[in-house]
Amino acid sequence: MRILQLIDSLESGGAERMAVNYANALAGQVSFSGLIATRKEGALVQQLDSEVSYLFLNKRSIIDLKALFRLRNYIIRNKVTVVHAHSSSFFLAFLLKVVYPSIQLIWHDHYGDSEFLNKRPHVVLKMVLPFFHGIISVNQRLKVWTEQKLNLKNIIYLPNFPSEETMISESTVLKGIEGKRIVCLANLRVQKDHFLLLEVAKKVKVSHPEWTFHLIGKDFKDDYSQQIRHLLLAFRLEKNVFLYDTRQDVKHILNQATIAILSSQSEGLPVALLEYGWHKKPVVVTAVGDIPSLIQNGQNGFVTPAHDDGLFYDALVALMANPTIQTNFGNALYKTIVENYSEAVILKKYLNWLQTI
Template identity: 45%
Template sequence: MHTPLVTHDIHSQSASVKVLQLIDSLEAGGAERVAVQYANAMVETGSYLCATRAEGLLKASLHPQVGYLFLNKKSTLDLQAVLKLKRFVKGSGIQIIHAHSSSFFLATLVKLLYPKVHIIWHDHYGNSAYLNKRPKWILQICAPFFSYVFCVNRDLENWARTVLKVKSVSYLSNYAEQAIEVPITTLKGTAGKRIVCLANLRPQKDHITLVDAFKNLQTRFPDWTLHLVGKDFDDAYSKALKTYIEANTCQDRVYIYGSCTDVASILEQSTMGVLASKSEGLPLALLEYGLAGLATVCTQVGSCAEVVLDGVHGRVVPSQDAEALEQALALYMETPHLRDAHGIAFKSFVEKNYSKTAIIDKIKTIYNTLCMPNHAK
């Protein structure tokens, strides 16, 4: 049985800006990992994290000095959960709720009950290629209560300004860091001939196009294998993917692992990275590929091409184009010297441009500005 609240000697921390990272779950997704990263990075000033609906693998990654609350929220308008969070925020002296993704609605309800708290909304929306179809009326109601908005790509930043009419908004890239972890997962296949895809099994990640491209390479490269790492929701998409793998007799070359906590260990066992998404923000997976020194093939969606410079760190191809994806993968499979050179360049680029220090300093500046006396929203 989980203990709902662990304070971990929070009162011994320095009296500075106290921030709560608010996230729906602690499953191993991109937004969830970002929330945990931020909570862990802010422990010296008073850091908290609240998982609203579900816990998950990432709970074990929380720093022991992060004040933790699990709400076990049952519905959108769970009054008991709202009141519990409000009491926690007020009692802990929390000044800012940094609400990730859809948790903005709960943060707004808390602010209505406790107006002195600031809300920062962090928009991780993955379908940024389809913003014209994005549900927006609830966001438009809540947006006036946001003190600041962070967006994971430029399209989302522009959408927040024009559609939500938010003035204080900026693009904020993700960052990758080398985690200290216990190796758990052993990848199947032959060392030096493994392609990894870090992506939860969701339609926008388009694993089926990836498998389509990979199956056409089996005759030319029979020793290569494809490794799909990410949460399996056991839904219609997951079933369709597994059926497609079986129908194309790829079971012995395409492996599904589900959620894994030992990402760095998995990447160390991999030869190159791939992401075949139809839509993206700024995928944390790409930064992790870079940090691991893996040449990478990705699609031209969201901010992917800003991270993977085509012909320098990897190859960038159109989305939903199995033939282009196949050709890009084949290039690296048959030219190891190019693959290695691009992997080395990618690692250097990520370390220089997507460092933890630069991103966290930017976030802290916003936190401190919001909490300055007489700050006007």
Template identity: 45%
Template sequence: MRIVQIIDSLDAGGAERMAVNYANALAKKIAFSGLIATRKEGSLKDQINSNVSYLFLEKKNSVDFQAVFRLRKYIKKNQIDIIHAHSSSFFIAVLVKLTLPGIKITWHDHYGTREKETKEKNRVLIYLSAFFSAIFVVNLQLQEWSKKNMHCSRVIFIPNFITSKAETEQLTNLKGNAGKRIVFLANLKNPKNHILILKAFTELKLNESGWTLHLIGKDYFDNYSNEIKKHITSYSLENAIHLYGAKNDVRYILSQASVGVLASTQEGFPVTLLEYGLENLAVISTNVGYCSSIIQNEVNGLLFDPLSYLEVKSQLKKITDDDSLRKTLGDNFKQSVEQHYSEEIVIEKLISAYTN
């Protein structure tokens, strides 16, 4: 098989990380594995393995015929069988298929909010889905939505996976005391719901018992991040809550923490949870999307309703109060992630989905 992943950017987001992970993993299994960024490069470019063919299209507009023909040339030159289009990159994939009818498109939906959207909002996607040979989804709600609305009969759930490949970078040293660091890995934007965790952290006065909170993710310097910064200064928590921006040495960062948090009001299948698990963190997580399938409450993590402040506060208190609970949850979660969401297991399922 000769397959290329297409993604709009290489910024550090969940869909972007999975496009890179798929390209890297498939390079070890199939004849040709490529990765194309359409609009923008980013920090994840450095994580593309040398055995993956890479192209940046420099797409300028929604309909950019020069980019379409660059993509067409790449596909013909490398004799690509399947375009694996992630998220909104389906549009350019369909445009190139109109000039190369023999090419197959599999579209991968990572967008957890779509299940709550109308058909009208997705009318272009639904119309163009007639050109897809298969749809991959990251949770069962999205699978149901696609089966109900899309013009493609093959809809397959493919879980995200985490690679255990060691990172070489060790650049970011977290502030605070070892054993009392909470990390929140998410770009500073809706629907990641940072302020919920900040309020719970503040009201529980966790800083007074030595806990620190570390926000890792891209800062867009907008109203969302301004609200976070205003909260920190209003409660004089500059020594307890720290912002680091987007970082590449995620595994090294997580290795310095003992608790991982995810608070989104909407999710697909967050790779962040798998990253927490691989580093043995005790996790408290939102129960939306596929999160409640990855985590069994009080077995390998603690779940909460992201719209319930009392629930998140209770779970945060429980996990910071009890050393032995943190160890048990962390150990159980690591075992679960390695057993169910390893690269080997998921790539085998992916290749089967490509060929059937």
């Protein structure tokens, strides 16, 4: 097989990371593995394996004929047989099908607001997706929604998987005291609910002032970001909560952390959580998306309801107070990831499924 990953940008995000992970993982498994960023490049380009064929398309509008035919020429020149389109890149893949009908298309649905699927726009999806040969959903809820709402078949649930970083310099130095750092890997988006995190941090400042929070993720400089910064000042958390924007040296960052958290109000299956487990971090997370299928409360982490800063705080303090539980949770979560969410496990299911389309 000769497979191309199609993604709108290579900025740090869950869908973008998975496009890179698939391209890298397939480089040693199939005849050709490529990746095209359609609209914007980003820091993740540094994590592409040297064996992955890469092209930046520089698409400038929804229907950019020059970019479309550049994509078509790339497909023909490299004899690509399958285009694996991630998230919103599905529309360009559909246009490719119009000008190059023999290509096989699959769509990877990374939709993050799985708690609010009843509000998801779907008219365009219903028109375009019948031209695709298969669909990958990142959680079971998305799979059921696609089957019922769009009346489509050949849909497979494949969870995200973590991947080792390559050629990334270890440049990020976390503030705070070693052994008392809490990390959150999440872009500054509403669905990640950093407001809950700040409410928890306000309580931790009173009860455990030596512990600090470290927020790693893209700052979009929007209203949400401004509200976060306003609350940091209002809660007087300038010396307790630190913002780092986008960082690539995730392994190095997590090695400096004691606990990892996610306070999301909606998720699919967050790549950040898989990275936490891959690096044996004990976690406190909210019960949204497919997180409860991965984290068994009290066995390999603590899970609390979304929006409940009280229970989240209680779980976090319990974890902070017990290094033995921290170690046990980290080891147990790592075992869960290796057995069920590793690159080898998911890639085998993926390639077997492709054989059927």
